[in-house]
Amino acid sequence: MKTHTLTLILALFRISFSFASDYEEAMKTQLSEMKNIQSDAEAQQVKNGFLRIAQANMTEWLPMYYAALVQTEAALRFEVDKDAYFEEAKEYLKIIKDAGAANSEITALEGYILMGIVAVDPGSRGQSLSPQVLQLFGKAIGQDRNNPRAVYLMAQMEGGMAKFFGQGPEKACGMVKMSLDLFEKEAEKIDENYLLPSWGWDNAKKMYAECN
Template identity: 55%
Template sequence: MKIILATLSLVFAFVWNASANDPAYESAMKKQIQAMKTIQNLEQSQSVINGFVRIAEAKTTEWLPYYYAAYLQTIAAFRFEVNKDQYFDQAMELMSKADKIAPNNSEITVLKGFIIMGKLAVDPMSRGQELSPLAMQTFGKAIALDKENPRATTMMAQMEQGMAQFFGQGPEKACGLARVGLELFAKEEAKINENYLLPTWGKREAEQVAGACK
C-alpha cells in the first residue's frame, strides 16, 4: 500500500510540475522581454506589444504577457508622438484582462496607477483634482498588497514628489519612500537570474527621486 501511495505521489508531482513549467511559454516570454530592451521606435514597440498579446491569447492562465503589453503601451505613450489618451486607455484595457487572471496583484495595481499618472500628465490642470487622489490611492493599495514591491514604493515616491512641488512643500516624504524603494530594488536584484520573468523596472525612477533629495 505504501508503495502504491508513493508511486501515486510521484505521478501527481510529475503532472503538477509539467503543468507549472511550460518551456515554450517561458522561452517565448524571455524572447519578448529581451526584445523590450532593443525598442528604438514606435513600430518596434508595437511589434513587441503584439508579441506579448499573442502569448497572452495562447496562454490564457498567465497575467504577465498582458502586463508587459500594457507596460510597453504606457511607455510608448510617454516616449513617442501618439494619441496619448488612446494609448493609456488601451493599456488600461490590457490591465483589466491581466487583473481578471490575477486579482489583487501588487504589480498589476502599480501599473494601473502608472497609467493613471499618464492620463493625469496629459492635462494636469483639469484632471488633477480627480486623478491625483486616484493615483495615490492605487499606489497605496499596491504597497498594502506587497510591501516588498519596489515599484509600488517608488511610484508613490514620484507622486509625493510631484505633490510636494505643486503645493510648495518639502520633499521629505518622497525622499524617504525613494530610499526605501532603492533598498527593495537591491533585495530584488539578488533574486534575478536568466529565468526571471517578473517585472524589474523602476530603479531609475527611484534614483531620480532620491537624487533630487541631496
C-alpha cells in the same frame, strides 16, 4: 495496460513541459527586446509579441501585464495619442483582472497608468484623479510592502504633487530611498530565468540623485 498508461502520462508530461519551455523562452525574448525599445514602432512590435504570448497562454497574467506596461511607457516616452494609449493599457489590465488576477504589481501598474493620464493635463485632471492614484499605490504597497515599484511610484506621485503645490521634496525623497533598498533586495532574486516584473530601478536612482 500499466505500460500504456505510463507511456501516455510520460507523453503528456513531455507535451506540458514543451509548452512551458516555449512560454518561458518566448517571454525571455520579449523581455529582452522590451529593454531596447527606442521608438513607438518598436514598442508596438514588442507589445504585439506579448499579446501573442497571452493568446497562447490564457492562464498566465504576465504577458498581458507587460503589454499594458509597454503601451504605458510608449505613451510617456513618445509623441503619440497618449490618452488612446493609456486607455488601451487599461483594457489589457482589465482583461487579466476579469480573469481573476490580483496582486501588488497589477495594482501598481493600474496606478501608473492613471498617473500618466493625470500628467497629460494635470490642471484639469489632477484634482479629481490624484486621490485615486494615491489610493492605488497605497493599495499596492498594502498588498506587498516589499514591492519596490509600488513604493517608487508613490514617491514619484508625491514628488509631482509637491512641485505642483510648491512644497518640499522631503517626503518623496524618503520614499524613493526606501524603494532603492527594496530594489537591491529584489536584485538578489533575479537571474536569466526571472520573468516577474523588475523594472523601475534606473528611474528610481535618477529620482534619488535629484534629491541630493
